[in-house]
Amino acid sequence: MRFHRLFFDRVVAAAALFSSAMPLTTEVAPPATSPRVAQARAQAPGVYRYRLGDFHVTALSDGSVPQELHELLRGTSPAEVDKMLHHAFLSNPVEASITAFLIDTGSRLILVDTGAGGLFGPGYGGKLLGSLKVAGYEPEQIDDILLTHIHTDHSGGLVNEGNRVFPHATVHVGGPDLDFFLNPSNQGGVNGYDKKYFEEAVKTVGPYVKAGKVRAFTRETQLFPGIKAIPTPGHTPGHGFYRVESRGESITFIGDIVHVAAVQFPKTAITIVYDVSPKDAAAQRETQFAAAALNRSLIAAPHLPYPGIGHIRAEARGYTFVPVDYRDRYQP
Structure with missing residues (x-):
């Protein structure tokens, strides 16, 4: 108490001395203004266009979600993960982009994946249709949808309240994914793989199956001129790449x-x-990283930082992702 009392006495004495030295005045000091606070604002819809020969590729952001990597990653430790994140100027949890891609061939509009729709809840994904609109397109214009695989953050945008969002589109997907995720006997989950994956597959892909708007591939298949489906099982049984070529x-x-x-x-x-x-x-x-690095192939991935387009470079140990140069100009 002695310290606090001494401090208080000195403040009072200093105030008395200051007031006695000030001239009398009738002016009133202006009221103190509240400090300005930065206002939160939502990101603008994500649209990034890339010219590929005669085609136009547009990266469409569906938003992003945080990932708790200590719980999600396998074959490593939290300490090892944190070390690599620190090297990349990141920390756990890490924000993951959810990106879909639109291919305009001049004769067809083809969507690669559809984002999460409303299945992750408010604020987590669900921005694809807004991005699509900003890009100048409507869901009714989409001719085909290429699903890399049947997981919620890739097929969730197919439906809204049980209805098909893309009423005229045909969905293309690896056959083994259809057999695995839509199999009635698997709906309770398989070998510890949670049943939610199967339930959500029925909700999202099911309406297109019922409408006769799903086409499966089981081997490397030329879907359209310049667009090829390539099975790459592992992440899911029917996971697939799509290679697009023009000029x-x-x-x-x-x-x-x-x-x-x-x-x-x-x-x-x-x-x-x-x-x-x-x-x-x-x-x-x-296997695929080694091939892409050797061939200097251009790749696009939905969970790489938006827009997720770039190259893979081989290092002495492992690989590095090198994003494409950013372009902000008209490309006819």
């Missing part, structure tokens, strides 16, 4: 071959709980 240029949409760039590029053996077959997913990642 000597190409891009490959690689789906969920990678979830966390800062971790899985340097160490391809690290898997995630979403993998149906972790061993096969890790092997597929190493």
